[in-house]
Amino acid sequence: MTDHLLRYGVPARLIHWIMALLVLGMIPVGFLMVREGLDRSFQNFLFISHKNVGVLLLILIIVRLIYRWRNPPVLDPVALPKAQEFAAHATHIGLYALLFIMPLAGYVRVRAGEFPIEALDAMGIPALVPRSEALAEFAKAVHFYGAYAIAVLVAIHIVAAAYHGLVRRDGIFSRMWPPVGPKS
Numbered sequence: 001m002t003d004h005l006l007r008y009g010v011p012a013r014l015i016h017w018i019m020a021l022l023v024l025g026m027i028p029v030g031f032l033m034v035r036e037g038l039d040r041s042f043q044n045f046l047f048i049s050h051k052n053v054g055v056l057l058l059i060l061i062i063v064r065l066i067y068r069w070r071n072p073p074v075l076d077p078v079a080l081p082k083a084q085e086f087a088a089h090a091t092h093i094g095l096y097a098l099l100f101i102m103p104l105a106g107y108v109r110v111r112a113g114e115f116p117i118e119a120l121d122a123m124g125i126p127a128l129v130p131r132s133e134a135l136a137e138f139a140k141a142v143h144f145y146g147a148y149a150i151a152v153l154v155a156i157h158i159v160a161a162a163y164h165g166l167v168r169r170d171g172i173f174s175r176m177w178p179p180v181g182p183k184s
């Protein structure tokens with residue numbers, strides 16, 4: 001049942017794992033950096049890392065979505081019952097949506113509040129949204145609730161991946177692993 005299930009292409013796998021590592025760092029760093037009582041310079045370091053890595057994630061998700069649109073995965077999860085296939089698709093769509101919404105909301109929150117994004121400032125890239133307290137507050141709320149939503153979806157996704165990889169051993173996990181290597 002499993003030997004004909006092709007892996008994702010190298011670009012899709014590589015970008016999946018780079019983004020996975022970065023997002024797995026961004027979520028705890030985000031929750032940590034807004035806590036009271038942190039050492040000031042440590043907190044600044046966390047904020048600067050979070051904002052700049054976040055912008056990199058915004059670029060990566062755009063590249064990833066364009067790549068996926070141009071190269072739809074030729075995969076046919078024949079081994080999966082319909083309900084599981086639906087759950088997997090729904091989770092993936094939710095993840096893609098949040099992988100776009102989270103960095104975008106973070107960017108708007110920061111730029112509408114007229115705060116720096118060091119890497120963009122160093123390259124002379126101006127803010128793409130106007131200064132607006134209302135817009136900054138809206139984006140902050142989206143970013144805040146989105147943070148919990150993406151944390152939940154990532155947790156479900158990792159449990160599902162572990163279930164396929166360790167319990168069912170049905171070849172689903174090896175469609176995305178290893179990050180580079182042959183396609184089948």
Ligand code: HEM
Nearest residue numbers: 020023024088092095096154157158161162172173175176
């Ligand atoms: C923040 C972390 C992660 C995010 C945002 C994420 C996101 C995604 C997305 C959006 C897809 C759908 C790919 C597509 O069909 O276009 C996917 C597939 C996949 N992910 Fe992740 N992922 C993360 C972490 C992980 C981890 C830690 C594992 C393994 C333990 C994993 C294993 C997989 C596997 C096996 C697939 C392929 C599923 C299939 O072929 O149906 N992911 N991931």
Ligand code: HEM
Nearest residue numbers: 026027030031034051054055102103106107110143144147
């Ligand atoms: C996938 C990307 C991102 C994830 C998963 C993420 C996650 C988080 C989390 C979990 C928090 C703490 C919850 C909260 O208090 O709002 C947070 C806060 C924050 N994030 Fe992000 N973030 C991402 C991208 C960005 C980007 C691109 C920026 C800015 C360029 C940014 C700026 C901020 C700021 C300024 C806060 C503090 C919110 C406030 O209290 O004003 N984030 N983020």
